[in-house]
Amino acid sequence: MKPYQLLSIQDCHESLVPIDQSIFFCLEPHPYLAIGAPYDTVSPFYLRQGVLNALYQAQQNLQSIQPTWKLAIFDAYRPVAVQDYMVNYTFQELLRGRGLTETMLSPSILAAIWAEVYTFWAVPSHDPKTPPPHSTGAAIDLTLVDSDKKLIDMGSPIDEISDRSFPEYFYHQAQRLDLTNQKDDYLKVHQHREILDQAMSQAGFQRHPQEWWHFSLGDQLWAWQIEQQTGQSMVAHYGRADLITSQKL
Template identity: 50%
Template sequence: MKPYQTIPIVECGEPLLPIPLQPFAVPTVHPYMAVGAPYGERSPYSLRQGVLVRLLQAQETLQELHLGWRIFVFDAYRPFAVQRYMVDYSFEEWVRSHHLDPAHLTPEQRQECLEHVHQFWAIPSEDPATPPPHSTGAAIDLTLVDASGTEIDMGSPIDELSPRSYPDHFAPPHSDPQSDRYHQHRQLLRQVLVTAGFCQHPKEWWHFSYGDQLWAWQQQYQTGIPAKYGAWSHVGH
């Protein structure tokens, strides 16, 4: 269990709504659908109502700072089945990238690989007390594109399982100009999202949420506040 999963959830019952894609940029093909993730009829481009309002606010703030730039929506809502599929997929990719066979791991190797993957991917728990953040409809993975539609270089791709994914990886004492640019880009992304009320995942520069357990856990000046959103599949709808 991660520390934020001890936060209680008081479900507010807000609907899960489609993200209006016109103000944003999105992949030509959704990256998890491309590798076979089982979304069924549910669009990954969905968020809880209050989260969506804040995402639109973040886009407005970005426009004020950089006219023509857009938030690039990489991923948002994930059903449990998708979370489970992508954790398994990422685990196998990680294992193979280290020249190991997923079918022939020692218990120690399996545990070591799982611990690394779970730094970045939430366990696909169906326990109502510990939902994966994306399964609540309150978490979203994002980057930025400029006015020409070119993706802004953040120094590492979304979903990379390495310390380069940590939000402040390129912060000082890095002193080379390239690292400075990466850090400035990440700071801009953080600024427009935090200004709208989101919190950032401590190990993923691209992951932001509002109203889920991670968000509630990070509200240092309002201790004791519960999460607003539990797993969408557990909401009466």
């Protein structure tokens, strides 16, 4: 269990609503649907109403910094079944990338690889008290695109299992370099990440401590981060979205 999962949830019962794809750029084909994730009839481009309202504000914030850029939605609502599928898919991809199979590894090595996965992926818990953030409809993975719908360089792809995914990675790497072109490149990437964070945080979102692309508002992780920052006791506003009365997706 991660620390944020200890916080209580008092769901406000907001409905899941569709993300307006005329305002935001939605990455399609959807990356998880493309590899067979079991969304069934549910769309990944949905959020709770209050979270979506804040996302509209974040888009306005972004355009006050970069008028021609848009938020690019990678993934939003994610049923627990999809979380389970993607956690296992990521584990198998790590093994394949290293030329390994489960049968050749000791339990301790397997546990270490699973620990890598869970550094970035939430446990696909079915317990209503510990929902994966995306299953609440209050978390979103996103990046930036320019006026030509070209992805802005963020230094690493979404979902990469490496230190490059940590929000401050390129800033810290740049500090270790003398004045070189590589240092300038690292600082530019860091600036792009900061632009995304500024647009989102000014709208009330909190960025995941280990993922430059993941933001949430109202879930347990969001509440826990505010507790850590302020010392104020917090309660999450959003639990698992499929446990509330919501409109048919």
